[in-house]
Amino acid sequence: xxxxxxxxxKQDFSKLLEKDTIEVPKVGDIVTGIVISSSKSExxxxxxxxxxxxxxxxxxxxxxxxYSELKLGDQVDATVMEEENENGELELSFKQAGQEKAWSxxxxxxxxxxxxxxxxxEANKGGLIAHYKQIPGFLPVSQLSPExxxxxxxxxxxxxxxxxxxxxxxxxxxxVITLEEEEDKIIFSEKDVWAEKQKxxxxxxxxxTVIEGRVTAVxxxxxxxxxxxxxEGLIHISELAWQRIDDPSDFYNxxxxxxxxxxxxxxxxxxxSAKRLKKDPxxxxxxxxKVGQEVEGEVMKIxxxxxxxxxxxxxxxxxxxxxxxxxxxxxxDDNFKLGEKYNxxxxxxxxxxxxxxxxxxxxxxxxxxxxxxxxxxEGGKKEESPKDSGGDKKKESKKxxxxx
Numbered sequence: 001x002x003x004x005x006x007x008x009x010k011q012d013f014s015k016l017l018e019k020d021t022i023e024v025p026k027v028g029d030i031v032t033g034i035v036i037s038s039s040k041s042e043x044x045x046x047x048x049x050x051x052x053x054x055x056x057x058x059x060x061x062x063x064x065x066x067y068s069e070l071k072l073g074d075q076v077d078a079t080v081m082e083e084e085n086e087n088g089e090l091e092l093s094f095k096q097a098g099q100e101k102a103w104s105x106x107x108x109x110x111x112x113x114x115x116x117x118x119x120x121x122e123a124n125k126g127g128l129i130a131h132y133k134q135i136p137g138f139l140p141v142s143q144l145s146p147e148x149x150x151x152x153x154x155x156x157x158x159x160x161x162x163x164x165x166x167x168x169x170x171x172x173x174x175x176v177i178t179l180e181e182e183e184d185k186i187i188f189s190e191k192d193v194w195a196e197k198q199k200x201x202x203x204x205x206x207x208x209t210v211i212e213g214r215v216t217a218v219x220x221x222x223x224x225x226x227x228x229x230x231x232e233g234l235i236h237i238s239e240l241a242w243q244r245i246d247d248p249s250d251f252y253n254x255x256x257x258x259x260x261x262x263x264x265x266x267x268x269x270x271x272x273s274a275k276r277l278k279k280d281p282x283x284x285x286x287x288x289x290k291v292g293q294e295v296e297g298e299v300m301k302i303x304x305x306x307x308x309x310x311x312x313x314x315x316x317x318x319x320x321x322x323x324x325x326x327x328x329x330x331x332x333d334d335n336f337k338l339g340e341k342y343n344x345x346x347x348x349x350x351x352x353x354x355x356x357x358x359x360x361x362x363x364x365x366x367x368x369x370x371x372x373x374x375x376x377x378e379g380g381k382k383e384e385s386p387k388d389s390g391g392d393k394k395k396e397s398k399k400x401x402x403x404x
Contacts, residue, residue, distance in 0.1 A: 027080050030077050033077075034046045042056035043060065054091065103181065118137065118171065119170075120139075122168065127164070137187065139174060148190065151219075209262040212227065225272060235258075241275050285315055288312075298341050306319050
């Protein structure tokens with residue numbers, strides 16, 4: 001019995017010796033402790049029953065939930081800031097530990113492509129400043145989900161910024177798509193989270209699928225269309241109609257119903273075409289028009305290099321400046337007017353490439369007709385005046401004779 005007690009005492013003594021030789025944590029180490037006192041100004045931790053650590057001042061505050069409202073007996077991690085302070089205690093930091101934990105989570109999320117929740121702190125023209133815990137990152141406009149992307153007609157930068165500012169203070173679920181710790185560069189993507197959730201839905205929309213939806217935004221480069229289960233696609237300006245379009249807002253308004261065909265699916269992006277649901281008028285262009293044919297065309301647009309000319313509702317051609325009889329120093333604007341019709345001759349026609357070339361034909365005839373018409377009007381006024389005045393004189397003479 002006495003021997004058993006001696007053995008037990010030896011074991012207890014050995015444990016004490018082990019504790020006495022405990023390795024003191026170094027600056028930067030993360031230690032785990034038990035809360036032995038807590039106030040608004042400081043929190044004290046028991047470290048392995050041997051050391052006492054204290055967290056105080058700005059090192060108390062952290063955005064992690066585990067550091068808020070700590071109670072006696074709670075277990076918590078902290079980072080060693082000093083190995084011994086003026087009271088012989090470890091100087092610890094919740095803030096530093098929280099930041100390291102946040103970085104650790106971001107590293108894992110980046111590697112595993114997991115989602116994280118960020119809070120929007122600020123907005124600028126390029127996107128949103130977002131914080132994961134206390135670590136800042138950037139969420140570009142291009143990485144917003146379709147439902148949060150700022151659809152602003154005309155691309156008004158002021159309105160786009162106002163839309164982005166409306167996200168300040170809210171939380172968004174994102175993925176980390178760029179993580180460069182040494183440069184403190186973090187890029188988030190909300191669009192990737194949306195794409196992952198919608199991948200089964202997106203898979204249904206194969207090329208040539210016809211959808212029906214509503215126009216959600218009209219921009220200078222095309223229109224966005226919302227359809228089925230919060231899906232959205234873009235009809236580029238070149239896919240709106242077979243004829244040339246300068247401004248999509250001339251043809252579509254927000255809220256308009258529209259049918260379109262899926263022409264491409266790139267990840268979460270769906271590209272649509274409205275014109276491909278209609279017969280291609282260029283298929284018949286070779287029957288209607290021939291090289292060398294004289295045609296009348298309306299000037300649709302004047303560019304430094306020539307004129308865009310409308311031959312009919314769907315077929316438009318280009319008259320290069322070298323084919324317009326313009327002399328050096330003359331300006332196209334001085335010789336041609338938008339909406340006016342002129343005589344042209346077809347110089348080339350390649351329907352499969354949607355190209356038709358024109359050159360000016362007998363423009364002088366039109367100019368002469370305009371001048372002739374102007375002279376006729378002026379002449380009519382001049383002839384009318386003498387005739388009227390002569391008639392009045394004759395009437396006056398007859399009247400005078402009668403009175404006499």
